[in-house]
Amino acid sequence: MxxxxxxxxxxxxxxxxxxxxxxxxxxxxxxxxxxxxxxxxxxxxxxxxxxxxxxxxxxxxxxxxxxxxxxxxxxxxxxxxxxxxxxxxxxxGIEAYNTELFKKREILDLLLSEFNDGRRKTFFCIAVNLFDIADLETIMEQLVKYKSKDSFYLKQKSEKAVELLNRLAIEEGVELKLRKKPSGAK
Structure with missing residues (x-):
């Protein structure tokens, strides 16, 4: 604009x-x-x-x-x-909120670089947006063992990240997908 x-x-x-x-x-x-x-x-x-x-x-x-x-x-x-x-x-305050967002962005960057099988970008963006930092950090602690293992293929690492995030979503009652406006809705 x-x-x-x-x-x-x-x-x-x-x-x-x-x-x-x-x-x-x-x-x-x-x-x-x-x-x-x-x-x-x-x-x-x-x-x-x-x-x-x-x-x-x-x-x-x-x-x-x-x-x-x-x-x-x-x-x-x-x-x-x-x-x-x-x-x-x-x-x-905006400074404290931005600090939280920077931490969330670091988590998102790690998910995208280490756990994205090429089909999870939007999913990870939604999850990081909707969950509190403490919950995200707990999940990242669980995923760190998969990050460093060469024996895990990217697809398996991605599936594990998605599994943990989906489990948290169920516990929190959160839907991890974009909600499209029905055609004709205003």
């Missing part, structure tokens, strides 16, 4: 974790407010109309009608906890 730029490309204006998005990881998107590659966005337009606020939670109207149904469907990144993540950033 023209004239819309932001300094923090880790967390979007509306609460999406840009640093954990497969589009940003693949260099297809610069992130929210990251330059000329920005998509048109009604929330970015709203920010421009409200003195260029950096995060929606800084607006006196937050949460507004832009958030009605926002978590029901996903785009390239999960929206399931968009509002909750934005509220967490507001409570603990």
């Amino acid at each position: 023209k004239n819309f730029t932001r300094s923090n490309l880790t967390l979007s204006l509306c609460g999406l974790n840009c640093s954990l998005c497969p589009m940003k990881i693949g260099a297809y998107c610069p992130g929210c407010g990251g330059g000329e590659g920005n998509q048109s966005c009604s929330i970015a337009k709203c920010s421009l109309e409200h003195e260029r606020i950096e995060y929606c939670y800084l607006c006196p109207e937050f949460p507004c009608s832009h958030y009605e149904g926002a978590e029901e469907y996903d785009s390239f990144i999960t929206h399931q906890r968009q509002l909750r993540d934005l509220e967490r950033a507001q409570i603990i």
Whole structure:
């Protein structure tokens, strides 16, 4: 979007974790407010109309009608906890939230480099987005023994990572897939 730029490309204006998005990881998107590659966005337009606020939670109207149904469907990144993540950033402060995101990105990078069989990028992005750092670190501790073993093929390592993440998803009641908007839905 023209004239819309932001300094923090880790967390979007509306609460999406840009640093954990497969589009940003693949260099297809610069992130929210990251330059000329920005998509048109009604929330970015709203920010421009409200003195260029950096995060929606800084607006006196937050949460507004832009958030009605926002978590029901996903785009390239999960929206399931968009509002909750934005509220967490507001409570603990953006620096602390960014620190958490950097830790999550390190975990995601490790999953992608050591456990991705070429078909798990979106799955790992969703899982890292939706689980708390402590749970992710516990899973990574379990996976570390598979990381260093040459006897394990990438497919087996990937299957083990997926198994552990799916088990956690069942325990937490989390769905690890993108939810598409039905055709014709508004």
